[in-house]
Amino acid sequence: MSDTIIKDGQEFEVVWKKPNLQAKDFHYCPGCAHGTLEKLIQEVIDEKQIEEKIIGIAPVGCAVFAYDYINCDMQEAAHGRACALATGISRVLPDHCVFTIQGDGDLASIGLAETLHACNRGENIVIFFYNNAIYGMTGGQMAPTTLPGQITSSSPFGRNVKESGMPMKVADIVKDFDGTCYVTRQAANNAVNTRKLKKAIEKAIDNSLNKRGTSFVEIVGNCPSGWKLTPVDSYTWWEENMLKYYPLGDLKTDGGIK
Numbered sequence: 001m002s003d004t005i006i007k008d009g010q011e012f013e014v015v016w017k018k019p020n021l022q023a024k025d026f027h028y029c030p031g032c033a034h035g036t037l038e039k040l041i042q043e044v045i046d047e048k049q050i051e052e053k054i055i056g057i058a059p060v061g062c063a064v065f066a067y068d069y070i071n072c073d074m075q076e077a078a079h080g081r082a083c084a085l086a087t088g089i090s091r092v093l094p095d096h097c098v099f100t101i102q103g104d105g106d107l108a109s110i111g112l113a114e115t116l117h118a119c120n121r122g123e124n125i126v127i128f129f130y131n132n133a134i135y136g137m138t139g140g141q142m143a144p145t146t147l148p149g150q151i152t153s154s155s156p157f158g159r160n161v162k163e164s165g166m167p168m169k170v171a172d173i174v175k176d177f178d179g180t181c182y183v184t185r186q187a188a189n190n191a192v193n194t195r196k197l198k199k200a201i202e203k204a205i206d207n208s209l210n211k212r213g214t215s216f217v218e219i220v221g222n223c224p225s226g227w228k229l230t231p232v233d234s235y236t237w238w239e240e241n242m243l244k245y246y247p248l249g250d251l252k253t254d255g256g257i258k
Helices: 034-049 081-091 104-110 113-120 170-174 191-209 231-245
Strands: 002-009 008-016 055-058 074-075 097-103 126-133 181-188 213-219 250-254
Touching: 034 081, 034 097, 034 126, 034 191, 055 081, 055 126, 074 113, 081 097, 081 104, 081 113, 081 126, 097 104, 097 181, 097 191, 104 113, 104 126, 113 126, 113 170, 126 170, 126 191, 170 181, 181 191, 213 231
Parallel strands: 055 074, 055 097, 097 126, 126 213, 181 213
Antiparallel strands: 002 008, 181 250
16 A cells, blocks of 8 residues: 655655554564564455454464564464464364464474465464575574575584485475465575565465465575575575475475365
């Protein structure tokens, strides 16, 4: 939403805050795309005017304060349990869209069982999975998604795949489950990809409102602080490493339990 105003004979475009974006500053580190993801979710909620029909789950991790920014009903979950909580709420309120925002430590490690079983059952929820290949909030430790050779606070010599295994591609796993109706991997590293991510968010929310099953939207993101890089350098590393290992695009578009 924007207006054009005239001041001292000059025209200025004023961009107004979306109604359902809370009037609070994001706590995310400079350059982090977590804020972009949550702003896009809020924009879709606002444009569809479904703030009374949507419920978000914020777990432990960098998304823990999502309820401070998105003006809809929100619930806090224990670490890794967002999909279990979303399942309960969705079953009690089946006419609502229920979504989670989870990082890779939360979703792919401590909450992997809850995630996989919810997808396999085809729970009518939307899972937003922010994958920055590291535990961002707890100190920059190696996560299940950390790249081979990637240095973290708990793998100072780089991830040794012989000891720790290969990075886990969760989206590639859940796309083969009968319960998932939509599985996609997107990013917000530039304007074009950010627009694609917003379309993916719209599609996932529409799927839930139409009771099509589980939508899984992976966001390949960055973590300037955890990666020990400047925001600008983190974008370069993001594009040269993360997007090569986790290629973007739709993995499944027309599934779900019929």
